Amino acid sequence: xxxxxxxxxxDNEFNLKMVRQLLARTSYRLIEATDGELGxxxxxxxxxxxxxxxxxxxxxxxxxxxxxxRADPKTADIPIIVITSFALSGDDQKAKNAGASAYLxxxxxxxxxxxxxxxxxxxx
Amino acid sequence: xxxxxxxxxxxxxxxAWDDRIGRFLLTRSPLGSVVRWVAGIRAPVHAKLLCxxxxxxxxxxxxxxxxxxxxxxxxxxxxxxxxxxxxVHWSQEIQHALALQMNFTAMALLLRDEATIANILRExxxxxxxxxxxxxxxxxxxxGLIQRIRSxxxxxxxxxxxxxxxxxxxKLDDAMKLQLSKExxxxxxxxxxxxxxxxxxxxxxxxxxxxxxAANRKTLILMASFAAALIVLALLLGFVISWxxxxxxxxxxxxxxxxxxxxxDTTINVPNRDEFGALANRMNQMxxxxxxxxxxxRRGSQELQRLNDQLQQASKAKSDxxxxxxxxxxxxxxxxxxxxxxxxxxxxxxxxxxxxxxxTDIQTNGKxxxxxxxxxxxxxxxxxxxxxxxxxxxxxxxxxxTVRSSLQSLALEKGLGFxxxxxxxxxxxxxxxxxxxxxxMNLVGNALKFxxxxxxxxxxxxxxxxxxxxxxxxxxGIPKDQVENIFTEFQQLDTTITREFAGTGLGxxxxxxxxxxxxxxxxxxxxxxxxxTFFFSIPLRVNDGGTP
Numbered sequence: 001x002x003x004x005x006x007x008x009x010x011d012n013e014f015n016l017k018m019v020r021q022l023l024a025r026t027s028y029r030l031i032e033a034t035d036g037e038l039g040x041x042x043x044x045x046x047x048x049x050x051x052x053x054x055x056x057x058x059x060x061x062x063x064x065x066x067x068x069x070r071a072d073p074k075t076a077d078i079p080i081i082v083i084t085s086f087a088l089s090g091d092d093q094k095a096k097n098a099g100a101s102a103y104l105x106x107x108x109x110x111x112x113x114x115x116x117x118x119x120x121x122x123x124x
Numbered sequence: 125x126x127x128x129x130x131x132x133x134x135x136x137x138x139x140a141w142d143d144r145i146g147r148f149l150l151t152r153s154p155l156g157s158v159v160r161w162v163a164g165i166r167a168p169v170h171a172k173l174l175c176x177x178x179x180x181x182x183x184x185x186x187x188x189x190x191x192x193x194x195x196x197x198x199x200x201x202x203x204x205x206x207x208x209x210x211x212v213h214w215s216q217e218i219q220h221a222l223a224l225q226m227n228f229t230a231m232a233l234l235l236r237d238e239a240t241i242a243n244i245l246r247e248x249x250x251x252x253x254x255x256x257x258x259x260x261x262x263x264x265x266x267x268g269l270i271q272r273i274r275s276x277x278x279x280x281x282x283x284x285x286x287x288x289x290x291x292x293x294x295k296l297d298d299a300m301k302l303q304l305s306k307e308x309x310x311x312x313x314x315x316x317x318x319x320x321x322x323x324x325x326x327x328x329x330x331x332x333x334x335x336x337x338a339a340n341r342k343t344l345i346l347m348a349s350f351a352a353a354l355i356v357l358a359l360l361l362g363f364v365i366s367w368x369x370x371x372x373x374x375x376x377x378x379x380x381x382x383x384x385x386x387x388x389d390t391t392i393n394v395p396n397r398d399e400f401g402a403l404a405n406r407m408n409q410m411x412x413x414x415x416x417x418x419x420x421x422r423r424g425s426q427e428l429q430r431l432n433d434q435l436q437q438a439s440k441a442k443s444d445x446x447x448x449x450x451x452x453x454x455x456x457x458x459x460x461x462x463x464x465x466x467x468x469x470x471x472x473x474x475x476x477x478x479x480x481x482x483x484t485d486i487q488t489n490g491k492x493x494x495x496x497x498x499x500x501x502x503x504x505x506x507x508x509x510x511x512x513x514x515x516x517x518x519x520x521x522x523x524x525x526t527v528r529s530s531l532q533s534l535a536l537e538k539g540l541g542f543x544x545x546x547x548x549x550x551x552x553x554x555x556x557x558x559x560x561x562x563x564x565m566n567l568v569g570n571a572l573k574f575x576x577x578x579x580x581x582x583x584x585x586x587x588x589x590x591x592x593x594x595x596x597x598x599x600x601g602i603p604k605d606q607v608e609n610i611f612t613e614f615q616q617l618d619t620t621i622t623r624e625f626a627g628t629g630l631g632x633x634x635x636x637x638x639x640x641x642x643x644x645x646x647x648x649x650x651x652x653x654x655x656x657t658f659f660f661s662i663p664l665r666v667n668d669g670g671t672p
Contacts, residue, residue, distance in 0.1 A: 021471065022462075093514070106455070107454055109462070109465055111465060
């Protein structure tokens with residue numbers, strides 16, 4: 001497998017499972033992390049080609065994790081899609097300010113997610 | 125005098141000097157206690173004023189009477205003076221008559237004619253008549269003197285008659301002798317006596333004149349003092365009475381200023397037992413009543429504040445709870461809708477035809493549930509005051525296109541005509557495009573839902589600085605008595621909450637809130653059975669600072 005690597009940082013196992021199954025038929029390789037700190041650690045270790053970052057995470061919020069990754073030269077240029085929630089107003093703006101390349105509102109459609117992934121990371 | 129905010133400045137200035145004098149007199153002289161005593165008299169104000177005026181009036185009348193009496197006195201004295209003067213005049217006349225008599229007697233000796241002798245008699249008569257007048261007006265002690273004059277005169281006349289007879293008889297020498305020896309000394313004697321009378325009368329007149337002048341002076345001094353005393357009394361009475369009124373009025377003024385400032389526990393204290401006293405009592409009653417009212421109102425508002433705080437806390441807790449719940453609900457919704465979509469997109473392989481319908485039903489209801497969750501969340505945020513518009517430039521054409529493409533399939537399913545369009549030349553708008561889209565989705569969604577046949581249309585046009593959105597349907601319409609309530613919050617609707625929840629209640633309410641947050645307004649025209657048209661009008665470019 002020489003496909004591109006996508007890191008999904010998300011604490012809900014069903015959402016993880018969904019994306020796992022969504023990407024199963026593609027050439028993308030999925031690696032997972034279930035909290036913010038783990039997400040940052042995995043990203044620094046694996047240096048994926050794209051990161052999907054949920055905004056509400058245990059230990060470290062998705063926004064803080066994004067800021068940390070942007071601050072590190074190893075991960076500074078990796079596209080990060082922040083998955084926001086309508087629950088808090090101005091999430092979109094906060095995601096952009098934190099350094100997100102794009103944001104996707106939850107609940108997202110798997111179709112939309114695939115489109116966005118392909119836009120940032122065309123499948124070979 | 126304390127500076128009262130209610131007193132006009134000019135008033136204070138114009139009153140300052142006399143007020144200061146009044147205050148000085150009240151504090152530094154016994155007048156203060158007199159004023160309090162007058163104030164304390166249990167009598168109406170008009171009685172006090174009447175008494176004061178009556179006292180002054182009576183004293184003036186007394187003074188008038190005295191003046192009249194003085195005038196009468198002076199009249200009689202001047203008459204007496206006239207008489208004294210007359211008596212002096214008479215004495216002089218007697219002297220004159222005596223002189224002429226002597227003269228004519230001497231002439232008779234020379235001329236020896238009857239006419240001159242008759243002149244002597246005429247002067248003698250004049251002498252006697254005037255002497256009788258003086259005698260009549262004379263005092264008893266003068267009578268002796270006058271008697272002596274008369275007897276001397278009678279003798280002189282007798283001698284004149286003798287001389288006249290001697291002259292007629294031609295005995296001029298005898299006549300001459302008699303004249304020199306008897307008549308002449310007699311005349312001298314009479315002249316001396318008459319001089320005495322004249323002197324006395326003159327003296328009497330002078331004395332009398334002096335006493336009249338002294339009496340006049342005395343009267344003048346008396347009247348002047350009386351008038352001065354009267355003026356002082358009038359001023360004093362005026363001062364005392366007016367201050368017995370001014371003091372309670374100033375007290376009342378201060379009291380009312382305090383009350384106007386909101387100090388309702390103030391009391392007013394005046395010594396008056398007249399109308400001002402009654403007024404002060406009433407004012408005290410009023411302030412007591414106001415104080416009571418104020419206290420009960422203050423307690424009421426405290427209670428209200430407490431309840432309001434509780435209510436706000438409860439409301440915030442509710443909003444927080446709803447916000448959290450809505451967020452928690454979203455995560456499983458993401459998985460449910462995501463998996464269904466993936467199933468229908470045949471990520472997991474081909475979907476048997478008989479499973480496709482139930483899967484689509486799950487998707488439809490899942491989306492509906494999501495919309496409700498979104499609405500509840502929006503409303504709770506609006507209620508908690510935490511909803512903010514995300515202002516940016518947006519294209520009205522794009523908004524209309526989004527609504528059209530999202531709801532076209534629903535219209536097709538229901539077999540309804542659906543047109544969504546906007547005026548061509550509308551410039552870019554400034555506002556929250558996503559929320560405006562949400563409002564239109566609500567309105568058009570409702571229109572499609574409540575129309576069984578016919579058509580639904582969305583039209584946007586620019587009117588001046590405003591955009592007017594219009595959504596018309598040919599649905600069931602809204603009864604007139606409910607048109608007013610249609611935008612109100614779901615809490616205010618009756619037991620149909622659950623039904624409204626699934627229907628228009630939340631959507632319309634949220635739409636109204638968003639329109640108002642944009643500084644616009646929403647309204648509806650409807651005819652039962654024929655359809656409804658919803659309008660909302662918002663500024664083309666929302667004022668950045670003006671959003672609530």
